[in-house]
Amino acid sequence: MNQDQAKANLLDLDEAPVGDVLTPTRRPSGFYGGLYLPTDKHELAGQPLETAPPPPHVVLPLTQHAGLPAIPCVKPGQRVLRGQQIAVADGFISANIHATTSGTVIAIDEQPVPHPSGLSAPCITIEADGKDEWCELHPVVGDYHTEDPVRVRQRVREAGIVGLGGAVFPTSTKLTARADINVHTLILNGAECDPQISCDEALMRRYATDIIAGARIVLHILQVNRCIIGIEEDKPESEAALRLAVEEFDDDRFEVVRVPAIYPEGSERQLIQALSGREVPSRGLPLDIGFVCLNVATAAAINTAVTTGRPLTERIVSVCGDAIARPANIIARLGTPVSSLVELCGGYTSDVDRLVVGGAMMGFAVGDDNIPVVKACNSILAMTADQGRSSKDIRPCIRCGECARVCPSRLLPQQLYWHAGSHDLEKLERYNIFDCIECGCCDYVCPSNIRLAQHFRFAKAEIAVQDADRERAALARQRYEDRNRRLADAAQDRAARIAAKKRKAAAAADIHKRRKVITDVMTRVRQKEARRDRTETQ
Amino acid sequence: MKFQVEPAPHIISARPVPQVMREVLYALIPAVVVYTWYFGAGLIVNVAIACAVALASEAAILRLRRRDVRLYLSDYSAVVTAALLAFALPSLTPWYVTVTGTLFAIVFAKHLYGGLGFNPFNPAMAGYVLLLIAFPTEMADLWIAPRGAGDGLSVGQTLAAIFASTPPAAGWDAITSATPLDQVQSDLSRAMTMSEINANPTMHGSIVGAWLWINLAVAAGGIYMLARGIIRWHIPLAVIAGLALMATLFYLADADRNPSPLFHLTTGATMLGAFFIATDPVSAATSLRGRLIYGFGIGVIAYIIRTWAAYPDGIAFAVLIMNVAVPAIDYFTIPKPYGARDD
Numbered sequence: 001m002n003q004d005q006a007k008a009n010l011l012d013l014d015e016a017p018v019g020d021v022l023t024p025t026r027r028p029s030g031f032y033g034g035l036y037l038p039t040d041k042h043e044l045a046g047q048p049l050e051t052a053p054p055p056p057h058v059v060l061p062l063t064q065h066a067g068l069p070a071i072p073c074v075k076p077g078q079r080v081l082r083g084q085q086i087a088v089a090d091g092f093i094s095a096n097i098h099a100t101t102s103g104t105v106i107a108i109d110e111q112p113v114p115h116p117s118g119l120s121a122p123c124i125t126i127e128a129d130g131k132d133e134w135c136e137l138h139p140v141v142g143d144y145h146t147e148d149p150v151r152v153r154q155r156v157r158e159a160g161i162v163g164l165g166g167a168v169f170p171t172s173t174k175l176t177a178r179a180d181i182n183v184h185t186l187i188l189n190g191a192e193c194d195p196q197i198s199c200d201e202a203l204m205r206r207y208a209t210d211i212i213a214g215a216r217i218v219l220h221i222l223q224v225n226r227c228i229i230g231i232e233e234d235k236p237e238s239e240a241a242l243r244l245a246v247e248e249f250d251d252d253r254f255e256v257v258r259v260p261a262i263y264p265e266g267s268e269r270q271l272i273q274a275l276s277g278r279e280v281p282s283r284g285l286p287l288d289i290g291f292v293c294l295n296v297a298t299a300a301a302i303n304t305a306v307t308t309g310r311p312l313t314e315r316i317v318s319v320c321g322d323a324i325a326r327p328a329n330i331i332a333r334l335g336t337p338v339s340s341l342v343e344l345c346g347g348y349t350s351d352v353d354r355l356v357v358g359g360a361m362m363g364f365a366v367g368d369d370n371i372p373v374v375k376a377c378n379s380i381l382a383m384t385a386d387q388g389r390s391s392k393d394i395r396p397c398i399r400c401g402e403c404a405r406v407c408p409s410r411l412l413p414q415q416l417y418w419h420a421g422s423h424d425l426e427k428l429e430r431y432n433i434f435d436c437i438e439c440g441c442c443d444y445v446c447p448s449n450i451r452l453a454q455h456f457r458f459a460k461a462e463i464a465v466q467d468a469d470r471e472r473a474a475l476a477r478q479r480y481e482d483r484n485r486r487l488a489d490a491a492q493d494r495a496a497r498i499a500a501k502k503r504k505a506a507a508a509a510d511i512h513k514r515r516k517v518i519t520d521v522m523t524r525v526r527q528k529e530a531r532r533d534r535t536e537t538q
Numbered sequence: 539m540k541f542q543v544e545p546a547p548h549i550i551s552a553r554p555v556p557q558v559m560r561e562v563l564y565a566l567i568p569a570v571v572v573y574t575w576y577f578g579a580g581l582i583v584n585v586a587i588a589c590a591v592a593l594a595s596e597a598a599i600l601r602l603r604r605r606d607v608r609l610y611l612s613d614y615s616a617v618v619t620a621a622l623l624a625f626a627l628p629s630l631t632p633w634y635v636t637v638t639g640t641l642f643a644i645v646f647a648k649h650l651y652g653g654l655g656f657n658p659f660n661p662a663m664a665g666y667v668l669l670l671i672a673f674p675t676e677m678a679d680l681w682i683a684p685r686g687a688g689d690g691l692s693v694g695q696t697l698a699a700i701f702a703s704t705p706p707a708a709g710w711d712a713i714t715s716a717t718p719l720d721q722v723q724s725d726l727s728r729a730m731t732m733s734e735i736n737a738n739p740t741m742h743g744s745i746v747g748a749w750l751w752i753n754l755a756v757a758a759g760g761i762y763m764l765a766r767g768i769i770r771w772h773i774p775l776a777v778i779a780g781l782a783l784m785a786t787l788f789y790l791a792d793a794d795r796n797p798s799p800l801f802h803l804t805t806g807a808t809m810l811g812a813f814f815i816a817t818d819p820v821s822a823a824t825s826l827r828g829r830l831i832y833g834f835g836i837g838v839i840a841y842i843i844r845t846w847a848a849y850p851d852g853i854a855f856a857v858l859i860m861n862v863a864v865p866a867i868d869y870f871t872i873p874k875p876y877g878a879r880d881d
Contacts, residue, residue, distance in 0.1 A: 282877035355541040396655035435875035440547030454545040
């Protein structure tokens with residue numbers, strides 16, 4: 001498709017009335033690959049939400065978002081209030097961090113954080129004073145509709161809001177318009193497809209109004225008139241709650257669309273395809289085809305930030321898994337230790353085997369529960385050995401192709417695995433390894449129990465390292481060649497200068513010689529003439 | 539509290555390789571029953587010989603290769619290879635022929651290339667083709683008339699024929715009856731027409747019928763595997779489509795010189811090839827589009843061999859030929875990833 005056509009399509013979509021953006025044949029079309037995963041989370045989502053009490057300490061990592069770590073703006077010993085900014089976003093792709101309870105900053109140092117590496121990272125630790133006192137808040141007063149969209153977006157940025165679906169990309173950055181792109185649709189992602197996590201479902205059931213109110217603010221920021229809420233068909237209660245909320249607002253810009261409950265529909269690329277039949281360009285963003293996609297929890301957080309002025313200080317966390325005594329969805333403030341949330345849920349059962357931050361399909365296992373809840377923590381999943389997967393009995397790949405059948409990126413995982421094994425990085429790129437979204441579908445169906453996603457993560461890192469090496473080598477070569485050229489140039493210059501001097505000297509000598517010849521000739525002529533004159537006069 | 543750390547995903551669906559292979563064996567049961575009904579106990583004996591040899595040779599070579607014998611032997615892949623090879627042999631095949639074929643399949647076609655998952659050729663078909671070339675007489679002449687056309691052999695006669703190469707009391711006549719494919723091919727080469735061939739007693743309805751029922755039983759097993767998700771439809775459908783398309787074209791052009799598409803689909807190893815042989819994932823193409831091409835190629839080549847080459851059935855050769863083509867097919871059928879279409 002050339003650019004003009006693409007533009008024409010966008011305009012077309014933009015002018016279509018709400019509801020026509022999805023042609024009937026495409027509704028709900030689903031997407032390539034994916035899995036129906038067995039789940040029992042809906043019961044949990046229906047239980048009352050609990051609020052965790054403020055812990056004695058909160059530990060707030062400086063990196064709770066995609067992009068550069070925030071820069072601390074408080075000092076140890078300083079008293080802070082809940083909602084007070086304690087670290088400033090460093091650049092466009094970064095987010096502010098706020099105190100999540102009132103108290104005293106006692107340390108800014110390395111602490112264990114939820115990260116696949118298991119390494120520590122810089123954090124601000126606040127000792128709570130138990131008062132949980134809020135700082136002075138600055139909501140957008142009056143009707144935000146009359147407010148400049150840029151100012152409203154600024155409020156979202158100040159509040160440190162990031163995508164709460166798990167990718168934690170700074171939201172205000174996502175909402176920043178680009179001159180060359182016509183955004184036509186906001187998509188609210190209510191497709192929580194992971195088999196265990198139910199924090200978004202719990203939110204949708206109880207705070208549907210806040211979600212819709214937040215989405216209305218985003219529509220204002222984006223100056224867009226269409227919002228599609230994608231919700232999976234196995235969440236009828238959430239769907240009903242959202243429909244009711246839309247009705248309450250009597251806002252005809254909204255459309256609630258049911259999609260089949262296929263993992264990984266929570267991935268915005270897959271959801272956009274399921275809703276619109278369109279694919280986000282391989283190396284591009286949803287924005288490139290005119291969509292902005294936000295998680296429902298992010299929309300609710302935007303509503304809170306704009307209408308109450310409260311920054312992001314808490315989120316809903318699903319504490320679940322067979323090894324949790326009493327699973328629950330908990331409103332927890334950021335910085336709360338994971339261990340205290342588990343305690344709130346009655347602790348672990350005796351056969352706990354592994355602890356996962358995130359979902360069973362994409363979350364990472366951690367070795368220790370002494371880590372804080374961060375903005376990305378949608379779930380704390382404690383698994384028993386029976387529930388979890390074992391590394392025993394890994395067999396050779398029989399190329400059954402089931403992995404290719406379920407790969408939502410239409411890759412050939414078995415070929416990638418083969419080339420990853422032989423470290424053929426060139427082939428890996430030819431087989432589009434960078435289009436792998438690491439959803440784990442291939443692992444899930446592999447009869448040989450091969451850790452495919454892990455191989456691909458490793459191979460990607462290997463390629464990145466190799467590329468960096470290659471770049472460094474290229475730079476070094478460039479520097480070496482540049483230096484050689486400079487030396488050669490200098491040598492040439494010098495030679496040229498010497499030659500020029502010689503030439504000059506030679507030329508000078510030459511002129512001198514010629515002058516002498518002329519003078520000699522002239523002298524001879526004059527002498528001759530003088531002689532003749534003399535002769536004539538004689 | 540310390541927890542076990544492993545990479546995501548943390549859950550998988552439980553249908554490991556051994557179960558997949560076992561289900562392939564279950565799927566063969568109807569075919570074995572029908573085949574035994576028509577041709578006697580020879581098949582069971584052959585399967586037993588082949589399985590014993592396959593397991594023993596696999597265990598020996600795994601030890602040589604210093605692999606986990608228990609883990610690999612328990613994947614049932616050697617048993618599947620043995621069963622498929624035995625199923626392709628005439629029911630009175632002498633024991634040493636079966637042993638040779640199985641050894642070649644397991645040791646040469648499978649393990650010399652690296653074992654399960656690494657063999658470029660379908661091991662069962664490699665073994666079968668070796669036997670076709672090395673033992674042409676045994677492979678062509680030891681077909682007995684199926685029950686209904688002949689009297690059938692007792693277990694004792696079968697065992698004597700297999701282990702002592704003793705002809706059954708009924709005489710060699712009973713055991714040199716050609717298969718329908720063989721008959722059609724040789725008669726056509728003698729310029730006979732299809733109607734003349736069909737009048738021949740060796741094309742007796744019950745002989746053709748036996749092969750029809752065997753193929754139906756194999757297909758039933760195939761449908762079981764499809765329903766269980768052990769195999770996917772692409773390869774079987776493409777094999778059948780390739781063969782049917784060729785057969786239809788030539789049948790429509792000259793019905794008197796070419797057997798009908800139905801005849802092609804219900805005789806010889808058509809269904810076994812489509813559902814059990816070509817679907818061996820290790821030696822097949824990888825992408826879905828690639829698998830359609832791969833299967834279609836097998837169907838077309840099988841027709842060509844059946845019609846114009848020196849062998850009555852072309853499935854085994856067709857599979858091996860397309861095995862050779864797999865890397866090329868794979869090269870040209872890499873699917874475009876999500877978001878890389880159109881633009």
